[in-house]
Amino acid sequence: MRTTAKLFMLMAVLAVSACTNANRFDNAPVDLNAATGNAGGIVPGSASDPSSPAYFQQTVGDRVLFAVDQSTLSPQARATLDGQVQWLLTNSDYNAVIEGHADEQGTRAYNLALGARRANSVMEYLVGQGVPSSRLRFVSYGKERPIEICSEEACYAKNRRAVTIISAGLSS
Amino acid sequence: MKQLVASLMCALLFALVLPLSAVAQSGPLRIEITEGVVEPLPYAVPDFVAESADAQQLAQQIARVVADDLTGTGLFREVPREAHISQITSFGSPVQFADWKAINAQALVTGAVSQEGGRVVVKFRVWDVFAGTELGQGMQFAGTPDGWRRMAHKVADQVYSRITGESGYFDSRVVFVSESGPKDQRAKRLAVMDYDGANVQYLTGSSALVLAPRFSEDGQRVLYTSYETGMPRVHVLEVGTVQSRILQGQDGVMSFAPRFAPNGQTVVYSLTQGSNTDIWAMDIGSGGVRQLTSAPSIETAPSYSPDGSQIVFESDRSGTQQLYVMSAAGGEARRISFGQGRYSTPVWSPRGDMIAFTKQNAGRFHIGVMRTDGSEERLLTASFLDEGPTWSPNGRVIMFARETQGAQGSSSLYTVDISGRNLKRVRTPEGASDPSWGPLQ
Numbered sequence: 001m002r003t004t005a006k007l008f009m010l011m012a013v014l015a016v017s018a019c020t021n022a023n024r025f026d027n028a029p030v031d032l033n034a035a036t037g038n039a040g041g042i043v044p045g046s047a048s049d050p051s052s053p054a055y056f057q058q059t060v061g062d063r064v065l066f067a068v069d070q071s072t073l074s075p076q077a078r079a080t081l082d083g084q085v086q087w088l089l090t091n092s093d094y095n096a097v098i099e100g101h102a103d104e105q106g107t108r109a110y111n112l113a114l115g116a117r118r119a120n121s122v123m124e125y126l127v128g129q130g131v132p133s134s135r136l137r138f139v140s141y142g143k144e145r146p147i148e149i150c151s152e153e154a155c156y157a158k159n160r161r162a163v164t165i166i167s168a169g170l171s172s
Numbered sequence: 173m174k175q176l177v178a179s180l181m182c183a184l185l186f187a188l189v190l191p192l193s194a195v196a197q198s199g200p201l202r203i204e205i206t207e208g209v210v211e212p213l214p215y216a217v218p219d220f221v222a223e224s225a226d227a228q229q230l231a232q233q234i235a236r237v238v239a240d241d242l243t244g245t246g247l248f249r250e251v252p253r254e255a256h257i258s259q260i261t262s263f264g265s266p267v268q269f270a271d272w273k274a275i276n277a278q279a280l281v282t283g284a285v286s287q288e289g290g291r292v293v294v295k296f297r298v299w300d301v302f303a304g305t306e307l308g309q310g311m312q313f314a315g316t317p318d319g320w321r322r323m324a325h326k327v328a329d330q331v332y333s334r335i336t337g338e339s340g341y342f343d344s345r346v347v348f349v350s351e352s353g354p355k356d357q358r359a360k361r362l363a364v365m366d367y368d369g370a371n372v373q374y375l376t377g378s379s380a381l382v383l384a385p386r387f388s389e390d391g392q393r394v395l396y397t398s399y400e401t402g403m404p405r406v407h408v409l410e411v412g413t414v415q416s417r418i419l420q421g422q423d424g425v426m427s428f429a430p431r432f433a434p435n436g437q438t439v440v441y442s443l444t445q446g447s448n449t450d451i452w453a454m455d456i457g458s459g460g461v462r463q464l465t466s467a468p469s470i471e472t473a474p475s476y477s478p479d480g481s482q483i484v485f486e487s488d489r490s491g492t493q494q495l496y497v498m499s500a501a502g503g504e505a506r507r508i509s510f511g512q513g514r515y516s517t518p519v520w521s522p523r524g525d526m527i528a529f530t531k532q533n534a535g536r537f538h539i540g541v542m543r544t545d546g547s548e549e550r551l552l553t554a555s556f557l558d559e560g561p562t563w564s565p566n567g568r569v570i571m572f573a574r575e576t577q578g579a580q581g582s583s584s585l586y587t588v589d590i591s592g593r594n595l596k597r598v599r600t601p602e603g604a605s606d607p608s609w610g611p612l613q
Contacts, residue, residue: 071447104355104575107516107530107559108383108606109429109442110486110493112404113449113470116426120447139403140426140444144381149355151556151577 051091053166060087063163064122068105068156071117073125081122084164085129097165098122098138101145103156108142115140115162122162201279201300201307203247203336212249213335214276215242218260219253220283220294227287230317234285234294234324240368241328241342245569246594248335251277263295272301279307281331290316294323298331308334321370322613329612341564342367345610346571347385347394347411350374351583351603360605362396364411367564367609369585369599375414384560384606385409388432391610395419395430395439406430406441408456419454427452429472433480433500440464440474440483451485453502464502475519475527476500477544484508484518484527484544495529497544508546517560520544521567526590528561528570539572541590552592556581560605565612571598573605 047054056062061084064077073081088096100119102111119138127133148155203213217239220231242248258271263284272280283296295312299305311330313323322343329340350363350372359378362385365371375394376382383404385396394409401418406427409416420427420441430441433453443452451465451474465471469489476483477500484497490507493514498505509515513533520527524544531538531551537558542549557575564570568590575583583605585598598604 104557106532107473107493109472110470110488110516112383112426112428113442113444113472116444116449117447117470124447137424141381144358144383146356149579149581151579151581 053094056084056087056091056164056166060084062165063161065157066118066160066162068103068160069114071114071121073121078125081125082129085126085131088126088131088135092135094166094168095135095137096126097167098126098136099145099163099165100138100140101159101161101163102143103159104143104146104151105156106143108144111142112140113142115142118160118162122164126164201303201335212243212247213278214249214251215279215281216251216253216256216272216275216277217242217281218256220285220296221260221263223263223284223286224288227285227292230287230292230320231283231285234320234327235281235283237321237324238281238283238296238328238331241325242331244368244596245332246589247332248279251275263297267299269299269301269304272299277301279331279335281327283327287317292317292320292323294320294327296327296330298334321366325366338568339566339612341566341569341609341612343613344565345387345391345613346562346585346598346607347375347387347610348585348600348607349382349385349605350600351605352378355579355581358603362394362409363604364394365600372601375409375411376416384429384608386431386608387610388436389434389611390436391613393432393436394608395432395441397428397430404428406439408439419456429474431475433476434478435480440476442472442474451483451502453500462502464498465505473517477520478522478524482520484520486516486518493532495527495546508542508544509549510546511549519561519563521563522565523567526567528563530559530561530572539570539588541570550592552588552590553586553595558586560607562607562609564609571607571609573607575605 042048045052047058061080064080098119100115102114123136123138146159148158217235220235222228222231239250243250255275258268260282278301280299280301286293293314297310298307300307313326315323325342328342332340344367345364346367347364349360351358351360353359360382361378362375362382364373380398380400383397385394392411396407397404398407404426405418406420407416408419426444427441430439437456439454442449448468449470451471452461452463454461467489469487471487474483474485481500482497483500486493487496493516494507495509495515495518496505496507513531515529515531517530518527526541527544528541531540536554538551539553539558539561540551555574556577559573561570561572569587571587573583574586575581582603585604585607588595
């Protein structure tokens with residue numbers, strides 16, 4: 001997904017409002033010759049476009065955090081997920097993969113199972129709020145994919161997460 | 173010269189027993205390693221005698237690997253070569269015991285190497301210096317020049333075995349995960365190496381995340397978890413051909429933490445459906461599966477007893493990770509861990525008498541061992557993050573992974589005696605984790 005995220009950033013910089021192609025992030029052409037400007041406008045596919053995955057990621061909030069060894073959703077997490085539900089219901093041509101993660105304070109296999117619990121908590125919540133389960137799937141990375149690398153609670157807290165990754169045209 | 177009475181074949185080498193003494197006998201020279209050895213036994217290994225011109229280098233190298241193996245156990249201490257009074261210039265000449273007694277070498281290993289074309293022959297004898305007798309019979313191993321380290325390990329296994337009365341572990345391999353890159357961009361690939369870190373061979377690329385390889389009892393196959401399809405799934409790999417295939421590819425579920433049964437036909441692993449992780453077994457031949465645990469909690473890290481009748485695993489059904497033992501057919505499980513903290517990654521010892529585990533308590537990680545009923549728990553290590561023990565083939569040494577703290581943290585393999593002594597790092601070309609120790613070859 002890193003590549004995808006970079007692509008969004010590139011598009012946000014390069015794409016202009018005059019761009020008429022309505023394709024979303026996959027295979028979207030980037031017009032390098034287009035004039036920039038129109039700073040206040042909505043750039044399709046960019047974070048300012050409410051129907052873009054970049055908007056989902058940055059404005060709606062793509063992740064929720066968990067307490068140590070827990071997979072229950074905090075009120076704050078539920079609020080974030082309510083936003084995700086709204087977005088997913090509005091943008092029904094997108095699917096999502098929910099990635100569950102753990103911090104490094106645990107053994108490998110257990111953390112895989114714990115990450116699955118977390119991702120599944122999110123998935124069950126989204127489905128409970130009306131997102132069709134056919135549009136969702138989840139995977140756990142356990143402690144294999146930290147985003148913060150210090151060995152302190154400040155980092156661990158950000159690594160104990162479930163991230164909703166928007167994808168287009170999943171035919172699962 | 174000497175007549176041959178027996179031979180044993182293995183993949184690369186064969187061993188020939190020479191009747192240099194009438195009957196194999198164990199002299200008074202003996203190490204009892206049950207309680208761990210405080211004072212290592214002094215021994216000498218002079219350079220082996222080169223019996224052909226181009227064997228000079230091998231004769232030295234083989235003697236050095238034999239010494240590294242023996243000294244590396246912590247049970248033996250080498251008397252430095254500079255202190256030697258006698259030189260061994262001919263394999264057949266009588267040993268001047270007085271010269272070895274004078275430097276307090278209680279055991280002496282002599283050997284000879286010849287090389288002709290693509291064939292190397294290594295001969296050796298073990299001497300009980302103070303008794304003035306040979307310990308066991310002379311033997312020889314033959315192989316190709318690039319198999320010289322294995323021949324050296326076989327010699328060391330013989331020496332170890334004759335002095336301790338237990339089988340050795342030097343001619344064995346370890347499959348593990350080779351790691352590179354920082355914590356947030358870590359690349360992982362499967363690799364196999366000699367027990368001492370030599371001869372590393374990579375078994376997969378690093379394009380897909382791979383975890384926790386496990387050798388079969390015969391060392392011919394490896395089970396592991398790969399994200400090749402985007403989901404963690406149990407794969408099986410043939411070491412000889414480096415061909416792998418998905419074993420558990422059921423749609424929408426994760427499978428991981430696989431391990432072979434001693435029969436090599438059954439595989440146990442964890443399967444996650446929804447939020448729930450349970451232990452399943454699969455017959456490799458038929459693909460038939462059976463669910464062994466059925467609880468809403470996390471059940472993972474299964475490991476068979478050496479007779480295949482029982483499985484030890486971890487579960488958080490009590491609220492935290494603890495160790496349980498159940499029949500290999502599943503059903504009722506009894507909890508065996510009751511100390512402070514969390515217990516995980518249990519592995520049954522090859523002798524059947526102990527279980528090694530990871531323990532997490534008060535912010536530290538430990539590798540420990542306990543009896544199979546949970547009694548006599550002993551912690552062998554302590555660090556920021558120790559994890560995933562695996563037993564040496566003789567059940568005397570445990571290898572595990574240690575991850576260091578902080579943003580620059582990396583993982584390395586270590587070994588430690590089951591007495592808790594002789595903690596040592598295993599040299600690997602990159603970071604390393606998830607070791608699985610294969611059989612004595």
